[in-house]
Amino acid sequence: NRLLAVVLDSPVLSQPTVKAFLAVGSSTGLPSVSARLGNLLELFELLLQRFPSCVSWLPLGLAEAAFENDSSEDDSETDASGAKGQGELLALLNSVKQRRDDALLIQQRLQQRQLGSGRDRRAGQTQPEDPAKDPVLTYTETPVFPSPEEMSGPAPKLRKAVVAGPVGSFPLHLDTHFHLLREDCLRSLRTGIQKYREGVTGRENRDIRVYSNVVIVGLSYTPAGIVYRVRFNCQARVRWEKSKRLLLGSLVCLCPSSAGFQEELMWATVARRNVEDLAKHMICLRFPTALEGGFQIGESYDMAETTVFFEAYQHVLHAMQQLDLESYPFLEYLTGVTTEVAPPSYLLPDLPQGPGDLFDFSAVVREDPGKRGADDNSDDSESEDSDEGREKEGDLAPPKQWRVLGPWPEKNVTALDDTQLEALKLCLTKEVAVVQGPPGTGKTFLGVQVVRVLLANPRPPSEVGQRRRVRWADEVALPKRNIKTPPILVVCYTNHALDQFLEQVVRFEPRVVRIGGRCSEAMEALNLFKMTYTSDRAENHRMWELHKLREELEHRITALCGLLSAKVLPMKELIRRNVCTEAQRKFFEELQNQLENELKEVLGEIRHHKITEQFLTDEAAEVSATLEVLTNPDEIDRAHSRLQDLHAQLSMEGQSLALLGFKADHIRKGLENPIQRWIEAGPAAPEEPPLPPPGDRVVAAEALQAGGDDDDDDGDDDELEREEGERMVGPQEGNVALKFAELGVAEAHVEAHTLGAAGLDPGLVEATDLEALPLVQRQRLHALWKARFHDKTLETLQQCCLQYEELTTQRKGLEENRHLRVLKDAAVIGVTTTGAAKYLGLLRLVGCQIVVVEEAAEVLEAHVLTALGSTTRHLILIGDHMQLRPKVTTHELEALNLGVSLFERLMNLKMPHVTLGVQRRMRPEIFELTSRLYPPITCHPSVMTRGPIRGMAHSLFFLTHGNPEEQDADLRSPRNPFEAELVAHIAAYLLRQGY
Numbered sequence: 001n002r003l004l005a006v007v008l009d010s011p012v013l014s015q016p017t018v019k020a021f022l023a024v025g026s027s028t029g030l031p032s033v034s035a036r037l038g039n040l041l042e043l044f045e046l047l048l049q050r051f052p053s054c055v056s057w058l059p060l061g062l063a064e065a066a067f068e069n070d071s072s073e074d075d076s077e078t079d080a081s082g083a084k085g086q087g088e089l090l091a092l093l094n095s096v097k098q099r100r101d102d103a104l105l106i107q108q109r110l111q112q113r114q115l116g117s118g119r120d121r122r123a124g125q126t127q128p129e130d131p132a133k134d135p136v137l138t139y140t141e142t143p144v145f146p147s148p149e150e151m152s153g154p155a156p157k158l159r160k161a162v163v164a165g166p167v168g169s170f171p172l173h174l175d176t177h178f179h180l181l182r183e184d185c186l187r188s189l190r191t192g193i194q195k196y197r198e199g200v201t202g203r204e205n206r207d208i209r210v211y212s213n214v215v216i217v218g219l220s221y222t223p224a225g226i227v228y229r230v231r232f233n234c235q236a237r238v239r240w241e242k243s244k245r246l247l248l249g250s251l252v253c254l255c256p257s258s259a260g261f262q263e264e265l266m267w268a269t270v271a272r273r274n275v276e277d278l279a280k281h282m283i284c285l286r287f288p289t290a291l292e293g294g295f296q297i298g299e300s301y302d303m304a305e306t307t308v309f310f311e312a313y314q315h316v317l318h319a320m321q322q323l324d325l326e327s328y329p330f331l332e333y334l335t336g337v338t339t340e341v342a343p344p345s346y347l348l349p350d351l352p353q354g355p356g357d358l359f360d361f362s363a364v365v366r367e368d369p370g371k372r373g374a375d376d377n378s379d380d381s382e383s384e385d386s387d388e389g390r391e392k393e394g395d396l397a398p399p400k401q402w403r404v405l406g407p408w409p410e411k412n413v414t415a416l417d418d419t420q421l422e423a424l425k426l427c428l429t430k431e432v433a434v435v436q437g438p439p440g441t442g443k444t445f446l447g448v449q450v451v452r453v454l455l456a457n458p459r460p461p462s463e464v465g466q467r468r469r470v471r472w473a474d475e476v477a478l479p480k481r482n483i484k485t486p487p488i489l490v491v492c493y494t495n496h497a498l499d500q501f502l503e504q505v506v507r508f509e510p511r512v513v514r515i516g517g518r519c520s521e522a523m524e525a526l527n528l529f530k531m532t533y534t535s536d537r538a539e540n541h542r543m544w545e546l547h548k549l550r551e552e553l554e555h556r557i558t559a560l561c562g563l564l565s566a567k568v569l570p571m572k573e574l575i576r577r578n579v580c581t582e583a584q585r586k587f588f589e590e591l592q593n594q595l596e597n598e599l600k601e602v603l604g605e606i607r608h609h610k611i612t613e614q615f616l617t618d619e620a621a622e623v624s625a626t627l628e629v630l631t632n633p634d635e636i637d638r639a640h641s642r643l644q645d646l647h648a649q650l651s652m653e654g655q656s657l658a659l660l661g662f663k664a665d666h667i668r669k670g671l672e673n674p675i676q677r678w679i680e681a682g683p684a685a686p687e688e689p690p691l692p693p694p695g696d697r698v699v700a701a702e703a704l705q706a707g708g709d710d711d712d713d714d715g716d717d718d719e720l721e722r723e724e725g726e727r728m729v730g731p732q733e734g735n736v737a738l739k740f741a742e743l744g745v746a747e748a749h750v751e752a753h754t755l756g757a758a759g760l761d762p763g764l765v766e767a768t769d770l771e772a773l774p775l776v777q778r779q780r781l782h783a784l785w786k787a788r789f790h791d792k793t794l795e796t797l798q799q800c801c802l803q804y805e806e807l808t809t810q811r812k813g814l815e816e817n818r819h820l821r822v823l824k825d826a827a828v829i830g831v832t833t834t835g836a837a838k839y840l841g842l843l844r845l846v847g848c849q850i851v852v853v854e855e856a857a858e859v860l861e862a863h864v865l866t867a868l869g870s871t872t873r874h875l876i877l878i879g880d881h882m883q884l885r886p887k888v889t890t891h892e893l894e895a896l897n898l899g900v901s902l903f904e905r906l907m908n909l910k911m912p913h914v915t916l917g918v919q920r921r922m923r924p925e926i927f928e929l930t931s932r933l934y935p936p937i938t939c940h941p942s943v944m945t946r947g948p949i950r951g952m953a954h955s956l957f958f959l960t961h962g963n964p965e966e967q968d969a970d971l972r973s974p975r976n977p978f979e980a981e982l983v984a985h986i987a988a989y990l991l992r993q994g995y
Contacts, residue, residue, distance in 0.1 A: 139178035166336030249311025319866035327870035434913035440921025458485035833863035
């Protein structure tokens with residue numbers, strides 16, 4: 001009674017479902033003490049398994065006392081009322097106590113680490129001497145982008161990842177993998193910059209690629225926001241259409257050209273890559289804060305690009321920092337606390353809202369058991385006996401439905417071989433399933449069949465922490481919910497493997513959505529960013545509003561760039577921006593009034609001369625008409641003389657009008673910008689010649705195009721992560737580029753700050769008699785005003801850009817809502833590991849509860865961990881750790897176990913797994929090369945009957961040669977042209993044999 005009172009008074013354990021659970025035990029009357037105690041112990045075990053921290057408030061002592069006081073007569077069996085016997089209760093109590101001890105041990109270790117961290121902080125130690133002995137969790141606060149200090153110091157001390165046995169603290173395990181992964185990304189950049197500081201450049205420094213004379217030439221409007229458009233100088237001759245340089249998402253380090261990467265380091269990523277722009281040495285960069293205050297117009301920078309593809313790292317690292325450990329699934333398995341894997345929590349018994357664990361296997365059951373499919377793995381010797389058995393049984397149709405948590409049919413009635421069927425059973429009955437598939441055993445085929453069965457048996461999303469071990473009674477009616485089954489998330493390492501998997505799924509399930517770019521032609525129509533979606537009226541209206549606001553900001557930014565590009569400061573901007581003194585402002589206002597008066601006088605003179613010209617023209621016309629009728633020679637001579645005088649006067653009037661028109665145009669030009677007129681009117685001092693034009697002080701654009709001569713980048717590197725970065729691209733829209741180079745912004749900015757800082761004295765700055773200043777002083781004073789104007793205008797430009805970024809973020813939110821509706825309507829979502837991290841927020845909102853990872857042994861553990869979330873109830877890992885391991889860029893980190901996948905680690909923990917045992921790919925003599933690495937594997941009959949290869953004496957042979965490899969100047973991996981040519985000739989030879 002005391003135990004029940006504590007339970008029912010608890011704010012956690014007093015929920016209606018828990019009370020209903022405690023009522024289980026008897027169909028009539030009150031449940032017995034044993035029934036209630038058994039249900040409580042099962043509940044305590046469940047809580048300790050999911051939430052070890054609850055050990056501090058669970059009433060386990062009262063539960064032990066209640067067990068000792070229970071006087072049930074049957075000590076081994078369950079009685080008729082459903083109560084457990086003493087033997088069963090004792091086993092359950094011991095299991096709970098073991099879990100309690102494990103939870104207390106974990107809690108004790110966490111407290112010790114916290115105490116140690118507190119002592120270190122009090123002692124002023126920010127970094128432990130040995131992270132393996134004194135761990136401090138910093139992964140949530142460590143920035144993904146490096147700091148300038150990291151580029152100067154030595155490589156950090158890193159913990160070795162645990163790959164065998166329990167890992168202890170899961171946060172500590174995450175911290176270890178975070179820093180290992182981050183170091184794998186940044187080590188080559190650190191090494192390359194340190195070598196560069198020591199004078200090691202060119203081919204001797206393969207860790208970074210350096211570009212010089214990097215200058216801002218414009219801004220571009222992209223779907224991601226505003227990015228910087230820069231021009232650079234590349235000493236190498238690069239075939240950009242094939243090169244892996246400056247890929248989308250690549251990390252670059254920038255610093256002023258005079259700093260030599262010693263200080264003032266800034267970080268950016270490639271935001272837009274266009275081959276035509278690269279041929280002109282142009283690229284678009286985006287900084288972590290969108291607009292970088294230290295990246296100045298008119299400055300020249302050096303840029304170092306790391307050879308490690310940053311895009312494949314940054315999204316995973318960001319996703320690791322966002323993991324919610326309070327609701328993270330499968331911690332008991334991931335930490336190695338237990339290897340007893342429970343069934344998926346969504347497999348509830350028969351209840352009003354679903355069929356529980358009753359599954360329909362029609363998708364994999366053979367229609368005619370008498371016929372053997374191509375994939376049937378039964379031995380020929382068993383064929384006759386099996387056929388006789390079927391005749392005796394009357395050729396009964398095989399069952400198509402059975403409970404996955406109950407007994408399965410004794411005979412294999414599916415199209416799978418026995419090991420594939422065993423793997424299917426494991427995948428459906430364990431919430432964390434591990435399937436090893438040696439070469440040719442049908443890993444992908446099995447994964448597709450698992451997805452097919454799961455799709456044929458949809459289940460509603462289960463609550464957090466709900467597990468199959470809870471014995472719900474049939475009479476307990478939970479609230480019926482009309483909730484759609486969440487889609488299945490399929491994760492693969494490469495785009496090719498993902499497309500290959502989804503192309504098989506789409507044959508039986510059309511509701512497939514592929515996330516990410518550069519997919520196969522067959523999956524193009526199912527790409528999330530290419531699919532059509534519906535929107536409500538309010539959303540469409542908001543999208544239109546954002547579009548109009550962005551357009552207005554684009555026009556304003558364009559206008560500001562135009563002002564920045566002006567050679568001479570507009571007068572109205574001089575006054576409005578308050579960049580000169582009041583006396584100077586009045587001088588230009590008076591100058592403007594003077595010009596307006598001069599223009600009025602000139603226009604008056606023009607009108608007078610035009611009237612005179614008209615009179616002379618009319619008189620000349622009359623004299624010409626008189627000449628036609630005159631007959632007297634004297635009168636004719638006088639008329640000719642008068643006509644000549646009139647033409648001479650008209651010529652003089654025309655010249656006067658031309659001069660006056662030129663003068664009026666000159667005055668009008670001065671009125672457009674009186675400052676320009678003032679500068680041009682200044683006399684040059686005889687002892688001080690005018691300053692040269694700004695073009696002579698700025699590096700010419702042609703000089704930035706100068707290239708090297710011998711570094712030929714053929715771009716043959718096949719690094720999967722680099723390719724991934726190109727593919728993870730969303731929908732593109734028209735990119736508008738504001739080219740500062742064409743507008744002259746860079747030159748104008750340099751001119752303003754160069755002249756404005758040259759030899760200015762306070763008297764000149766506060767000068768009132770501007771008319772008396774010589775030309776050079778007028779130029780310098782104007783440059784000072786222009787520098788002030790540029791600084792203020794750039795502040796306004798930055799504010800506009802920030803507003804544009806905010807509107808872009810809002811637009812992304814609306815687009816994500818549209819994408820979310822598409823994803824929630826899907827049955828299967830396919831994404832690469834990098835894509836799963838990049839679109840983590842979107843996938844969290846979808847709430848996938850089943851995650852299938854293909855080729856899981858080739859995926860870094862961090863990539864898989866970020867694909868899981870609070871809604872994940874079922875994880876299926878399919879791979880083979882005996883083949884390729886995950887790729888690690890820094891070889892030294894392999895010794896710290898970074899290259900060990902989660903798949904391999906769970907195998908080391910002896911997690912329940914199945915190894916597929918029938919291979920259908922290789923001829924027996926080839927299979928023999930790998931068979932000793934695995935448990936006994938058999939060859940399918942189909943590979944035993946394959947004929948010899950036409951034109952070949954043997955099906956397997958080894959060829960050795962002495963042609964050395966070549967090291968590409970721009971790639972880490974070597975190449976062997978002789979081997980490539982040899983393979984090409986062999987392929988051509990086989991084609992001539994009819995293949």
